[in-house]
Amino acid sequence: MKKHFVPATIIVIVVVAMLPGAPLGAFAQLSESEIVNANLSGPVFLDAFWTDRTTAPPAGTPLSKVEVAPGDGSSVLAVTLVNRGFSDITSVTGTLSLPSGFTSSSRSNQAVATYNGIVTAGNTFTLFFQVNVSNNAPIQDYSANLKVEYSRILEAGMPRTADVSVPFKLTGKVILDASSEGGVAPGTSGKAAIKITNTGSAPATGVVVTVPGSSGVNPTTQQASLVAVGQKSFEIGTIAPGNSATIEPVLYASNSAGETLQTIPLQIEYGNTYGEKKNSTVPVGLIVLPTSASSPLSVTPVGNSSIIMTAGKITDLKVSLANNGDQQLSDVVASISSTAEQIKILGKTSWTVGDLAPGASQEISTQVFSSTDMIGKAATFTLTVQRISAGQPEIETFDVGTYVDGEISVKAYEIGITYIGGVPNITGNLLNEGNVLALFTTVEVTGAEGLVNSLPPQQYLGDLTENSPLPFSIPIDVSSNTGAGTYPVELRVQYKDSLREQHTLDIKANVNFVPEAPAENTEQTQAAGSMMMIGVIAGIIAAAVIAVVAIRMRKKSKLKRTLQFSKQNGDNKGDDIESVLDSHFGSSNKKEEERASKK
The missing domain is CATH 2.60.40.10 (Immunoglobulins)
Structure with missing residues (x-):
């Protein structure tokens, strides 16, 4: 087996x-x-x-x-x-x-x-x-x-x-995005270019984009703003990282969708790096263009004051209303309103223009006031125009944009010549009487005939705050032969406003100049003063010495009288001068001891 x-x-x-x-x-x-x-x-x-x-x-x-x-x-x-x-x-x-x-x-x-x-x-x-x-x-x-x-x-x-x-x-990622190019006109159908871009780091394979049949449905009328009337599915294939592909679906935009932005939710199917099928909804915005009939009216500001308002002051607002069409406009009535509560219209708010022939224009103006809260901000006025064109009444609105700026008003005062550390300086003060900062302020001497050998360099002062004086001092090189007197000087102050536009202020003033004593004389004077002070101190010391000597002599004279008196009275103690001194100074010491014990 x-x-x-x-x-x-x-x-x-x-x-x-x-x-x-x-x-x-x-x-x-x-x-x-x-x-x-x-x-x-x-x-x-x-x-x-x-x-x-x-x-x-x-x-x-x-x-x-x-x-x-x-x-x-x-x-x-x-x-x-x-x-x-x-x-x-x-x-x-x-x-x-x-x-x-x-x-x-x-x-x-x-x-x-x-x-x-x-x-x-x-x-x-x-x-x-x-x-x-x-x-x-x-x-x-x-x-x-x-x-x-x-x-x-x-x-x-x-x-x-x-x-x-x-x-x-490490796979990388697929990130798909979509954007539209151009737009569609209302009431017509046309191709809309939509770009599909892979902004990720991995390729998207087998990409298929599907455009919905309708979008932008009005909940009241149940009518769609956009309808896809042609091909709805587009096979793109592979989109590498950083690349894009464009599809062109045919879309119809309703008349009521004019001048609106519509959103189309694109359905995109693709394969990721694991070979798995993924589905993504990518919204894309599409602009529906305005109706082809353009307005014959145009509104433009007149003058710079109508573009830039000054906060805290009454400003004239002027605009020009023009008929750019080829037909006469009749019964034209215009009215204006402010969109900001901080801006009030103080003048007229409505105008009856009447007839406006083709190519004609009419200027309308009013007065407006803005609070300082609006400084540095843009403001909009709404101009509403009612008219009759070709027998049909029409109403249009226009936006007039302005910018609210602050006021800068620079004044100079107390201009003169002051010695600082022995060096003459042209000094003074600048005051901003406005309501906003004057930025990057500088001051320079542009003329000082007969006073200086050469003009000094420009001085940078920084920001000039409103309602706060800013002192300045400019050292000058005075000619050696310049005598005392009044001399004309010219100053130039430059600064920038909040829009970084430069402004210049030229100042003319007369200053009084008095030469200061030379430094050598000053040193001699200081030396003489020192000598005088030494003499005074020596005198005080001598007086003190004399006073001490006089006191001692008085004491000595008193002792002699005491000795003589003792001799005349037959006191034996008087024969001994040491006894007398001991008795005198002993009594003094005893008194001092009694005072100390009492304390």
């Missing part, structure tokens, strides 16, 4: 295929040598892709794949492994070594993920790694090393480990 030997490879394949619950697709990527190698009992790589979840989805729900582009930052890389061993495993921990351009959520080059469930033999499980994608990571294929630690069920001891190579790809 012959014995038949079955190859071990076939036995292993059959056994693995018979594992309960083992999906055959899980082994589709494994070669025969991989199945029978030494790592048969460990987890092996099945798939890796980017996803939008950090945990497995509910049972029966597939894990979605998303596109990730350079610079997307925090992303989730899902790595699916299969337990191809004969034992169930649990407590799985994966450590993924990331290539350059990728870091973990903790900013290291290793990302860690865990799976704590039980993975039966032959089943798959997924590790979710939180990865930060930097701008420096190019779109390409990558390979990372994954170290997997796991434990077998009912097996004691240290966890087992497996090294797995994980290939993955």
Whole structure:
């Protein structure tokens, strides 16, 4: 009887295929040598892709794949492994070594993920790694090393480990946008050019754009503003990153849609980098042009004062109403109103123009006032014109735009010559009597005939605040032979308003000049003063010395009289001068001791 030997490879394949619950697709990527190698009992790589979840989805729900582009930052890389061993495993921990351009959520080059469930033999499980994608990571294929630690069920001891190579790809993103070029006229049908652009970093394949049959439906009349009357689906194919494709659907715009912006929700179907079909709704705005009949009237401001108003002052507003058509306009009546509460119309608000022949114009004017709250802002006046043209009454409105500016009124005063540190300066003050800042203010001397050798440089003063004096001083080089007297000087002040327009103020004034004593004379005077002070101090000291000597002499004279008196009375103590001195100074010391004890 012959014995038949079955190859071990076939036995292993059959056994693995018979594992309960083992999906055959899980082994589709494994070669025969991989199945029978030494790592048969460990987890092996099945798939890796980017996803939008950090945990497995509910049972029966597939894990979605998303596109990730350079610079997307925090992303989730899902790595699916299969337990191809004969034992169930649990407590799985994966450590993924990331290539350059990728870091973990903790900013290291290793990302860690865990799976704590039980993975039966032959089943798959997924590790979710939180990865930060930097701008420096190019779109390409990558390979990372994954170290997997796991434990077998009912097996004691240290966890087992497996090294797995994980290939993955930074896919890039498909981002589709749409824009319209031109517009459509109301009451007619025509081609509307719509550009589809891929602003992303990955190609969009199999692009199909569908234009809705109608859009802009009026909820009251149930009538659409735009209707697609021609081809509605356009197959574009592939749109590479940064490229675009144009479609031209034929659209009809209703008469009531004139001068409006309509939105068309385009339905775009495309394939992403995973080969999956995606659907996206991209709105695109389309302008419906005004009616072909243009107005024969035009309104234009007259003079600069009608364009720029001065806040806080009454301003004249003048506009010209012109008939640019070829027919006479009759019974023309115009009225004006302000759109801002801070601007009031103080003059007329309506005018009866009457007939306006072709090519004729009529100027109308009024007075307006703006508060200072409007400084630096634009304002609009609405001019409404009623007229009769070709026997039909018509009403039109026009917007007259103006800009509200503040007032700057610079005055100069107290101009004169002042010595500062021994140097003559032309000094004075500038005052802004307006209600806004005068910006970048400068002052310079443009003329000082007979006073200076050369004109000094320009002085920068900065911003000139309203109602706040700003002093200035300009050092000058006075001629050595210039005598005292009154001299004419000319100053030029320049500044800019809030619109950065430069203004110039020329000032003429007469200043009084008195030469100051030379520095040498001043030093001599200071030296003489010092000598005089020394003499005064010496005198005071001499007087003090004389006073002390006089006091001592008086005391000495008194002692002599006392001695003589003692001799005349036969007092023996008087023979001894030391006794007398001791008695005199002893009594003085005794008095001082009594005063000290009382204190």
